[in-house]
Amino acid sequence: MYISVVIPVRDDAELLTRCLAALREQTRQADEVIVVDNASSDASAAIAASAGARVVSCPEVGIPAAAAAGYDAATGDLILRLDADCVPPSTWVEDAGAWFSRSPRCVAATGGARFIDGPRALRWTALIYLGAYEIATGSALGHRPLFGSNMAMRTDAWHAVREHVHRHDAETHDDLDLSFHLGSIGRIGRMAGQRMGISMRPLWPGRAFGRRMRRGTRTVRLHWPEDFPPYRWKRLRARG
Structure with a gap:
């Protein structure tokens, strides 16, 4: 299996180096690493x-x-x-490839995470952060959401939805938007393996957390009325 890794970046040179x-x-080395330079200065x-x-x-600025x-x-x-x-565990690429080889029915998958910066006494809250995200978005999706800091998808699945994602709307929550589209064509699973090292920056005081919440709400509404939860759940049940 040929594996590509994608890293969007804007003005984050120091952490990108890490x-x-x-x-x-x-x-297991990735076969290619693609860094998307999003108008960095x-x-x-x-x-x-x-x-x-x-x-x-x-x-075009925007995740x-x-x-x-x-x-x-x-x-x-x-x-x-x-x-x-992010700082991936040493087996991240290997584990992802092995998981998809064992899971032919899944078009995408997401993995766990742990905080690697911020107050040490609060780093355990990554479980709460991700749990709250999964509960809040899962209720709208009717299935597991993708988490952009640790996710994978089959390339043919991306090609099936690429014309439908809201790529030109910078205020869209891209992980959630992709979850709506991929979840409509196949299963989204949970990858096994060690948790991804992520930054606590989204929870630092300021506008970042509120902005993510607004983008999430906006993304759900972008998919209404066709993906209003009861309608979506009914279609997913019919699909099995």
Whole structure:
């Protein structure tokens, strides 16, 4: 199985360096690493290129556009996604490939995470953070949501939905939007393996957390009325 890794980045050169270093230490190397430079003003693109990654330019600012550009560029059978501030465990690529080989009915999957920065006494709250996200979004989806800092999907599944995602709306929650579309064509599973190291930055005081909440709510509403929960659940039950 040929595996592509996609990393959207905007002005996060220092943490991207750490992320790429962790990818070089994988027990099973990715066949290609694609860094999507989302109009960075720092050295993110140069750092990616010097690390051997393929740099894709996306001048349209916004995570939905940048992530989609990376998925479009991927040539593998399987696309893995993480963020520039993530630190993958050493078996991440190997575990993902093995999981999809054992799960032919799944079109996508998501994995767990743990905080690797912020107050040490609060790092356990990653379980609450992800649990709350899964409960809140799962009730609208009718199935497991994808978590963009640790997710994977089959490339042919992306090709099936790429024209339908809201890639040009920067205020869309791209993980959730993709979950709506992929969940309509197949199963979304949970990958086994160690948890992804992620930053606590989304929970730091300021506007970041509120912005994510607004984007999530907006994304759910973008899919109404066709994906209003009772209608969606009925279609999913009929599909089995």
